[in-house]
Amino acid sequence: MNLVTILILISIITIVFPIILVVKEWKKTIWFNSSLLLLLIFTLFFLISNFLESIDLSKYLDPYESFFLPVLWSIFLFGNIINLKVIDLHKIQNELRASNQRFRLVTDTIQDMFWLDSAEDERSLFVSPGIKSVFNESLIEDLNPRAHYWINAIRKQDREFYLQQINKNISEGQPYTIEYKIQTKSGKINWILEKGYPIRNEKGQIEVIAGVCSNITDRKLTELSLKKNEEKLRIILSSIGDAVITTDTEGKVEWLNKTAEKITGCSSVDAQDRKLSEICNIISSHDRSVIDPVKEVLKTGEILQFASDTILMNCNGKEYHIADSAAPIKDDHGNTHGVVIVFTDVTPNFNLQQQLIDNKERLELAISGGQLGTWDRDIRSGKVIYNDWWISKLGYSPDEIEPSFTFWKNLIHPDDLPRVLNSLNDHLRGNTQSFETECRLRTKSGNWVWVMAKGRVIMRDVDGKPLRICGTNLDITSIKKYQQQLEHQKERLSLMNQRLLKANKSLDDANNRLKELDHLKNDFISLASHELRTPVTTVLGFAQTLLTPGLIINDTRRNDYLKIIEKEAIRLGKLIDDLLNISAIEKEHSTMNMKCESLNQLVHEAIDSMNPSENQAIHFEDDHKELQVYCNKDQIIQVFIIIIENALRYANDIIVKIMEDTSHSLVSIQDNGPGIPTHLLKVIFEKFYRVQGEPKPGKGSGLGLAIAKDIITAHGGRIWAESTPGQGSTFLFTLKKC
The missing domain is CATH 3.30.450.20 (PAS domain)
Structure with missing residues (x-):
C-alpha cells in the first residue's frame, strides 16, 4: 500500500467516522481533537520535507501522486471543517428539542388553548390540550387538520362577524382580539376570548398565525350580572x-x-x-x-x-x-x-x-382555626405526598410514612375500603366531577378516626387518562360521635315520646275515670244520705209515735213498731259497717289475722248463713277434696256472702265450685241471671257503682263488690267476672294455697 492510498483512507475516516460518532451520541470532542492532531502532523511532514529536502518524496511518489498530494491535503482539511459543522448542527438540534419540550410543558399546563396556523395553506400546525377546557372538545389527533377547525363550534349568528374581523386584521398584518360564543356538544353556551398574532418571515411575509383562546364564560356572566346589578342598584337606591x-x-x-x-x-x-x-x-x-x-x-x-x-x-x-x-x-x-x-x-x-x-x-x-390534611398522588409513579399535620394527626412521624397509594389504602377500615375504592375509581374514570367519601383510617396506636376525604383529578393525558389527583382529609371523628349520640338521643326521644303518649293516654283514662268516680261518688253520697236518712226517719217516726203522751196502743201494735225500729237500726248498722270495712281495708288498718283454713268449710259456712227464697237454690259442687288456703276466715266468708247475695238479686240458681293449680286455689260462683254487658265487667268492682235498673232496688249500697275486690287484693289474689248477656255471669277469685 503506497502513501497516497494511506492518505486517502485517513481523509475518508476523518470525514465519515466523526459524523457516525455524532449521530450515535459518542464523544465528539476527542475525535475532533485527534483529527486536528493528525492534520497538524501531516502538514508539518510536508513543510519539513519541502524546506529541508531531507526526505526525498520522489522515492515514494510518482509525478501523478505528487500532483494529487495537495488535493488530498485539501480534502482532509475540508473534512474536518465538515465535522465541525456537523457538531454545531447537532448542538442546535438538541437545543431545539429541549425548547420544544419546554414549549410542550407550558402548553400542556395552562388552561388556555394555544394554537398555530399556517398562513400559506391554511393548515393547523399545533393546538394545545387546553382545547378541552376551552371548547369541551377532545384534541383531534390528525397530523394535518384544517386551520381553525374549531370554528364550527362558534354560533352561526357570531361566525360571520368573527370571520370578517380576523380576515381583516390578518390581511393588514395586525394582531386581533375578538370575543364570541360557542355551543358545546352538551348544548352549553360558552364565551371565548381569542387573540391572534401574525408572524412574518425574513422577507416580511406572514408565514404563521399564532393565537390563544381563553374560556371567559365566568367573566362574561359576571359582567352581565354586574350590568343587571347596576340597574337594580338604581332602583334600590331610591327605595x-x-x-x-x-x-x-x-x-x-x-x-x-x-x-x-x-x-x-x-x-x-x-x-x-x-x-x-x-x-x-x-x-x-x-x-x-x-x-x-x-x-x-x-x-x-x-x-x-x-x-x-x-x-x-x-x-x-x-x-x-x-x-x-x-x-x-x-x-x-x-x-x-x-x-x-x-x-x-x-x-x-x-x-x-x-x-x-x-x-x-x-x-x-x-x-x-380549622385544619385539614392534604394529599397529592402521582398516578403514574404511585407516589403520594401527605402534609406534616395530617401525618402527625395519625400519630406517625414523616420518616414512618410510606409515600405510596398502597400505604394509604392499608390504613382504611376493611368495611369502608370497597366503597372508598368504588368512589375513587368512578372519579378517575371521569364519571364524577370530584371524589368525596367518608371512611375510617387506622392511627399508629391502632385507633380509628373518621375522615371526610375529598379530591379531584387535576391532570389527564391526551386520552383522558388521569395522571395526578389531589385532595384533602378532614377529621370528622367528633362529628360522627355527635351523630351517633344524636341517633341515640333520637331513639331515646322516640321512646320517651311513646311513653309520654302512653302516659298521656293513661292520664286521660285516669282523668275520665276520676270524673266517672266523682259522678259515682256523688251518686253514692246521694244514695248513702238517702239510705241513712230512710232508716233514721223510720226509727225516729215510730219512736216519736211510741213516746206520744196519752197514746193508747195495744201490745201487738207496740211490738210491731219496735220490730220495725229494730229492723231499720240493723239495716243502718250494716250500711255503716260496709263503709267502715272498705275504709279500713283501703287504709290497711284492719287486722288480717290470716292462717290456713279449709276452703271447703268456708264455702259451707257462707252458704249456711244465706237465706234464699223458696224458688232460689245455692249448690256447692264439693268433690270432697280438702283445699287449704292462707286467709282471714271472716273476710273470705264475707266475700262469698257479698258475691252470692249479689247473684241472688238477679238469678235463681247459684253454683259454687273450687279448683286448684300449683300455687293458688280458684273459686267460681256461677249464676243463671241475665248476664252483665261486656263494657261493664271492668267497672262493677269500682266503689259506689250500682247497676242501673236493677230488679231489686234499694238492697245495695254500691260497695259490696268493691269490698270483695279490696279483700281479695289484700290477700294477694285476683278477682274478676266473666259473662255472656242472656246466659248468666261467673265471678272468680284466687287465694294462695298453704
Missing part, C-alpha cells in the same frame, strides 16, 4: 331602607334618597349644592367630635367604615345612632368625582348589633 347621600369633591350635596331625607329632615332639592355640614353632622359618640366623611375619603381615596355607634345630628337637632360608611365615586380610569355616604339608623338595635359583631368575630376565629 332602599338605608340612607344614601352623594356629594361632589367639594363636599356639596348632590342627591339624597328618601330614607336620607327622612333622617336628615331635609329634602333632596333643598339639600342640593349645600355643604353636608349644613344639613347634618356626623359625630363620634366617644368624644362628640365632628367627623367629616367627605374630607376623610378624599384624603385617603379609600372606603371608610365608621364606628357602629356614630351619631348623626340632623338639621333640626335630632340625633340618631347610625352605622355608616363612605366611599369615593370613581370612573373607569380611577378618577374621583365625589363621595357616597351610606348609613343606617341603628338606634333601636344598637346593643344587638354589637353583640352580632362579637359573635361574627368569634365565628371567623373558629373557622380560621
Whole structure:
C-alpha cells in the first residue's frame, strides 16, 4: 500500500467516522481533537520535507501522486471543517428539542388553548390540550387538520362577524382580539376570548398565525350580572331602607334618597349644592367630635367604615345612632368625582348589633382555626405526598410514612375500603366531577378516626387518562360521635315520646275515670244520705209515735213498731259497717289475722248463713277434696256472702265450685241471671257503682263488690267476672294455697 492510498483512507475516516460518532451520541470532542492532531502532523511532514529536502518524496511518489498530494491535503482539511459543522448542527438540534419540550410543558399546563396556523395553506400546525377546557372538545389527533377547525363550534349568528374581523386584521398584518360564543356538544353556551398574532418571515411575509383562546364564560356572566346589578342598584337606591347621600369633591350635596331625607329632615332639592355640614353632622359618640366623611375619603381615596355607634345630628337637632360608611365615586380610569355616604339608623338595635359583631368575630376565629390534611398522588409513579399535620394527626412521624397509594389504602377500615375504592375509581374514570367519601383510617396506636376525604383529578393525558389527583382529609371523628349520640338521643326521644303518649293516654283514662268516680261518688253520697236518712226517719217516726203522751196502743201494735225500729237500726248498722270495712281495708288498718283454713268449710259456712227464697237454690259442687288456703276466715266468708247475695238479686240458681293449680286455689260462683254487658265487667268492682235498673232496688249500697275486690287484693289474689248477656255471669277469685 503506497502513501497516497494511506492518505486517502485517513481523509475518508476523518470525514465519515466523526459524523457516525455524532449521530450515535459518542464523544465528539476527542475525535475532533485527534483529527486536528493528525492534520497538524501531516502538514508539518510536508513543510519539513519541502524546506529541508531531507526526505526525498520522489522515492515514494510518482509525478501523478505528487500532483494529487495537495488535493488530498485539501480534502482532509475540508473534512474536518465538515465535522465541525456537523457538531454545531447537532448542538442546535438538541437545543431545539429541549425548547420544544419546554414549549410542550407550558402548553400542556395552562388552561388556555394555544394554537398555530399556517398562513400559506391554511393548515393547523399545533393546538394545545387546553382545547378541552376551552371548547369541551377532545384534541383531534390528525397530523394535518384544517386551520381553525374549531370554528364550527362558534354560533352561526357570531361566525360571520368573527370571520370578517380576523380576515381583516390578518390581511393588514395586525394582531386581533375578538370575543364570541360557542355551543358545546352538551348544548352549553360558552364565551371565548381569542387573540391572534401574525408572524412574518425574513422577507416580511406572514408565514404563521399564532393565537390563544381563553374560556371567559365566568367573566362574561359576571359582567352581565354586574350590568343587571347596576340597574337594580338604581332602583334600590331610591327605595332602599338605608340612607344614601352623594356629594361632589367639594363636599356639596348632590342627591339624597328618601330614607336620607327622612333622617336628615331635609329634602333632596333643598339639600342640593349645600355643604353636608349644613344639613347634618356626623359625630363620634366617644368624644362628640365632628367627623367629616367627605374630607376623610378624599384624603385617603379609600372606603371608610365608621364606628357602629356614630351619631348623626340632623338639621333640626335630632340625633340618631347610625352605622355608616363612605366611599369615593370613581370612573373607569380611577378618577374621583365625589363621595357616597351610606348609613343606617341603628338606634333601636344598637346593643344587638354589637353583640352580632362579637359573635361574627368569634365565628371567623373558629373557622380560621380549622385544619385539614392534604394529599397529592402521582398516578403514574404511585407516589403520594401527605402534609406534616395530617401525618402527625395519625400519630406517625414523616420518616414512618410510606409515600405510596398502597400505604394509604392499608390504613382504611376493611368495611369502608370497597366503597372508598368504588368512589375513587368512578372519579378517575371521569364519571364524577370530584371524589368525596367518608371512611375510617387506622392511627399508629391502632385507633380509628373518621375522615371526610375529598379530591379531584387535576391532570389527564391526551386520552383522558388521569395522571395526578389531589385532595384533602378532614377529621370528622367528633362529628360522627355527635351523630351517633344524636341517633341515640333520637331513639331515646322516640321512646320517651311513646311513653309520654302512653302516659298521656293513661292520664286521660285516669282523668275520665276520676270524673266517672266523682259522678259515682256523688251518686253514692246521694244514695248513702238517702239510705241513712230512710232508716233514721223510720226509727225516729215510730219512736216519736211510741213516746206520744196519752197514746193508747195495744201490745201487738207496740211490738210491731219496735220490730220495725229494730229492723231499720240493723239495716243502718250494716250500711255503716260496709263503709267502715272498705275504709279500713283501703287504709290497711284492719287486722288480717290470716292462717290456713279449709276452703271447703268456708264455702259451707257462707252458704249456711244465706237465706234464699223458696224458688232460689245455692249448690256447692264439693268433690270432697280438702283445699287449704292462707286467709282471714271472716273476710273470705264475707266475700262469698257479698258475691252470692249479689247473684241472688238477679238469678235463681247459684253454683259454687273450687279448683286448684300449683300455687293458688280458684273459686267460681256461677249464676243463671241475665248476664252483665261486656263494657261493664271492668267497672262493677269500682266503689259506689250500682247497676242501673236493677230488679231489686234499694238492697245495695254500691260497695259490696268493691269490698270483695279490696279483700281479695289484700290477700294477694285476683278477682274478676266473666259473662255472656242472656246466659248468666261467673265471678272468680284466687287465694294462695298453704
